Amino acid sequence: MPRVAIVGIGRTALRPLSSEISYKEMMFEAAVRAYEDAGVEPRKDIGSFVGVSEDFWEGTSIFDEYLPDQLGGALRPVCTIGNEGLHGLATAAMQIMTGLVKVAAVESHSKVSEVDRPQKVMQMAFDPILNRPLDFNPHVVAGLEMARFLGDSRSLRNDCARIVAKNRASGLDNPYAAYPAKLTPDQVLGSADAFSPLKELEMSAPADGAVVVVLASEKKAKELAGEPVWIDGMGWANDTPTLESRDWASARYARWSLAQASKMAGYGTKKADIFEIDDTYAYKEIQHAAALGICKAEDFRRYIEGSAPPINPSGGSLGCGHILDATGLFKLAEAVEQLRGTAGKRQVKGARRALVQSWRGVPTTSGAVVLLSNGDIGPTGAVKGAVA
């Protein structure tokens, strides 16, 4: 299968508010950074632009109209994917794999600070006949799922609080993070009940920000000046959309996504040196780690406290902020920085392979997984310079 590389990333720092700039200006900033990073001229080099957005978050019907101009994509192949950012990445990668496109850009952003009542938008995603008339806050679904996931395990309950402390502390080393903080697990458990057993501090807070990623074919990537990061595997899957018939205990969509990505990459979770996985709610990090085979839920604390490959060294959505469907691309950009060795104070030494995973949030069961490697790994999967 043809190889596809990530050759440029650009993003804005995430912030709780960004009232002085428009979404267009935010997109422009991220795009310029990504194109500079890749060394490409959008009007000449980029063959396809993929946006990831949802109309209701934007407050604009047919939002894809407003993609091209600030990305340099006017009168060029531009389309929108109504899924998570990593689905957009997979879309651009597939377009390159066909041979039709050599360089593609993927964009997603959040201007959620301008949404008056985000939970009302989320409510509109519920089944209009069976669920919406019940008129409940959508985060209730997360509370219910967390209760099902925890069962009566006190240690898992405490692990959830530890994740918040861990990720927000990691955010202190991340200049892109909106919510870095020093917290103790007790402070987390002492925060207000949100959707019991979910505590207020166990929910990632919304943020504004934009991310643009530039992808290229193997040939084109080698022509460009920078060191490419390779997409070795990608997978995405949907479980059932109905609340009534889903498996509330495990994140099957993550397991299925990983299976597809591993099949393509020829390797799985155990080879990864860092993990950037979904932590929209603290319990989701454990649930996703279990579904992805990083560690069993009951071993989570031991795993985190040991010397195993770190989970969410970026600070995750809990530390950086949640930017809607751009969240997966933000995590991907973090993984790319790690594999390039440019992650500054949060750099994980010797990171060669990364696993990035995303989830679209309540009430969906839509997830995606991407497996990445850097130039230290040859096309055959062997570490360069290693003695067989």
Added chain:
Amino acid sequence: MRRVAVLGAGITKFVRRAKETGKELSFEAARMALDSAGLELSDIQSVAEGTAPDAFDGLHMKAEYLSDGSGAFGKPYTRSYVGGGTGVFCGVHGWWHVASGMFDTCLVVGEEKMSSCFPHPQGAFLTIFDNFTERALGPNLVWIFALEMNRYMTRYNIKKEDVALVSVKNHGNALDHPSAQLGMKITVEDVLNSEVLAYPVQRLDISPTSDGAASLVLCSEEVARKYTDDPVFIDGVGWHLDTAYWTDRDLYYPRYVEKAAKMAYRMAKIDNPRKQIDFAEPYDPFDYKELHHMEGLQLCGKGEAPILTREGVTQRDGDLPTCPSGGALGVGNPIAATGVMKLCELFWQLRGEAGKRQVKNDPTTAVAQAWGDLMQVGTVVVMRRGGARP
């Protein structure tokens, strides 16, 4: 480049107000497409959904809701979205799933349930305009298309009578389409005497609002050869999106359709579309759009489409039939489903299975196209019957 075949097609009836939910409409179309391909859902490796504004169905993240109806439970699933261009773009969306080598099969589903938008689906378009510069003026889609229609007619001195001929043809063609919502025999006078909505757009110049779904099964050439000796292939795809600042463009000509068409023709090795395309399904949500799009698709020179129409060239028994299905005007216009309906028509016509709608020129190559957003996007698919890739 890996060649992609179309193995099956399915469609629901297009109606003003369906009792079925969007999920059920999607299921019905997908089931029919699978049956016609001779495949089961377990043979499908990926699903490509297309559906236009969430505001129609009143559902945020509409594709997530539709996913199980479209057969995506436990499968890789994405939704593409380019406004009114979504339908034909679904074919492009499904194409890259297979052409990339990621999957051998892909189920394409286009769905729209506009009737949920109450009292009228036009309401979903009130918020498509720029929130700083345009929305305050309270424009709607019919107004801005009236501007475009007027500009096109003025540029080439086209008479309304000539534009109305498209409406007469497509409503008439739809009489032979079992899914059609508005198949009817009308005259030019009927069009000219219909209610004025925003001059020069009159009621019979414009397609109805509709509920419906349509579906295709795509697969690799290798898979297709197991099921048929004479597959239909997607040999060209193209899409282009122009600037959102539509007020800065000359609306007389859809240059984004030209760019999209040329992209698809380059891939399909078509250098003389007027000679090499046997019939076309240009997007016709308004009668003048069929003419506009024929020119954008390079099927005739600028300003020539009304002349070809008047001379009968675009009739089913003409040299270059356009919208033999009945188009959006006649079959109905559930946006994303309409474009897939056009792709279905290409498939059925190229296989010689279009029944009473069958064009007479034994077609081997055909093009479908859709358009949308702020008069801004062109999406194009070229299909070919059998043979080696040129």
